[in-house]
Amino acid sequence: MSLIGEIKQATTKAIVHLYGIELLDSAILVNATKPEFEGDYTVVLYAFVKSLKKSPDVLGQELGSFLVANNPQLFVGFNVIKGFLNLSVGDSFWISFLQSQYSNTSYGLSPKNGEKVMVEYSSPNTNKPLHLGHLRNNFLGWSIAEILKANGYEVVKTCIVNDRGIHICKSMIAWQLFANGATPESTGMKGDHFVGEYYVKFNDEYKRQIEELIATTGLTKEVAEKQAPIMLGAQKMLLDWEAGDADVISLWERMNSWVYAGFNATYQSIGSDFDRTYYESKTYLLGKDLVEKGLDNGVFYQKEDSSVWIDLTTDGLDEKIVRRKDGTSVYITQDIGLAVDKYEEYQCSKSIYVVGDEQNYHFKVLKLICQKLGLPSADGIFHLSYGMVELPTGKMKSREGTVVDADDLVAEMVSISQQKTEELGKVKDFAGEDLTELYHTIGLGALKFFLLRVDPKKKMVFNPEESIEFQGFTGPFIQFIHARIKSILRKMSAEGVVVSLFESKEDLLPLEKAIIVELELFPTVIHDAASDYDPSKVAIYIYNLAKTFSSFYSELSIANAESEEKKLLRLQLAQLTAHILKTGMHLLGVGVPERM
């Protein structure tokens, strides 16, 4: 149990013992003591002053005395100021905590809890390459999966690829019209970028045709948009695709294979992976039988034109169509069908969808319909909704060419990390491959950390200049602290010093204690990050830990410590800090170098 948990429990017991009143642990507020007061943790007394009918001062004195007397392993003293009971935790507690954990390589990680959860993320369209928004999604999804694993869950990572539909046909028809048989191979382009270019070409041509129609025939813009030949061609292609036309299918497969080759390269580079990939071309017909079922038990109803609907107005939402009048299913119906398939295949107790907050309404509806249909998977549906990534100039708009391409961005970050590393010149002895890996670790680490350090729920501004900053609250800063620690540990080990238990006689210095206090928080942070689905909790924590260690490092020497005891104490501190930084960064999908 966490120390704060223990203090709460001890306080509850003390209150029962002293006053015969049983309070819930959650009714007791325990905070870290403000630095200007003496003590480590503070019990806020106001909360139960009333129910105990004591003045805060008397209550504090009585509680403090009892706690210190009955928990000698924890507390060595207390003071009461106004309504705050400040408790001092003894050095012996901190030291024995450190001695028990310093070599625990799974510190902070929970054992398997037997529960299985699914995380769906990434979910690209196969008509254009990944961009900055996808990066936030990919990093978040991967990180959440890893954080859940750290909390003992078995995790199934999935991806649904939107590989069919009108948008795919758009790039297909543009390729037919303009490519002259060009391929990624013949042009030396990455497949997803290659196909994306034809998607852009489609829109250029579409726009040109609309203007031409308006100019030559005097049609309104609205009508022209519907009559533009290239759009009619794309729509025809979609029908042909659904009819299984061999030529269209073959072109579709060919172009998608180019895109997948490109995506795989990107995923490889950014570290995304999946246990199971679903394709919309295989799932888009799902859910039809569920519509019948819903009609039978009255969850759905049919209108005169035979389209099928659900009325969610009593739940504060609208009416929602679940089957078109032509009998085809809509997006949400496919999603219901896929949810059922997923559940049948994996029986996950929870199914997490990492999808942007523009789809909040959709997922509310999805969950509600599944619940009304009585599907076993319904209650486990959770939409991990994240905010959009914006640029300092506003939203990314493909029409205005302000979309930040994922591959370009990663390449730029890697190149900047190379430039900075070369400027510093600390790793001149590295071999070529090691350098390449180091640049990638640092550049990608900076990017991932930058996108994961803010609360996923909130929209965020991506400032290119700030993102390439390697100082302060950044991934490279933490990597640097880790490398520094490893450097010391290597040096000590070379000198034959073994990090080991020591006999404790000396008091802790403030900086030594400050680090141990933070180290103790790690398991709680991992737990909270999972229950809030929030990797930024981990990012903030490891940054603060790294910062504290950095102060410690510049004030106190490890190798030349005042005594053997201090040397071992600080080595233990350093070792556990390095381990936590590494584990914490791993939970964000970021590697930490041994040297940089």
Place this chain on the structure above:
RNA sequence: GGUUCGGUAGCUCAGCUGGAUAGAGCGUCAUCCUUCUAAGAUGAGGGUCAUUGGUUCGAAUCCAAUCCGGAUCACCA
């Protein structure tokens, strides 16, 4: 218009199950590399926590209203 999310330092963000004088980073200014990696440390400066009212011993945090901004309310996905 309905629903919903947000507004904290010049900028980017923490803090929000109510608790002591609201914190980081960047940027600005000043100090520190003969000493374990200066991608570092130390210090200074910077705030009407959108506004108004309410709840109470106590409000950035809870409630209401207002202002501002985003998302969404398709037989699109």
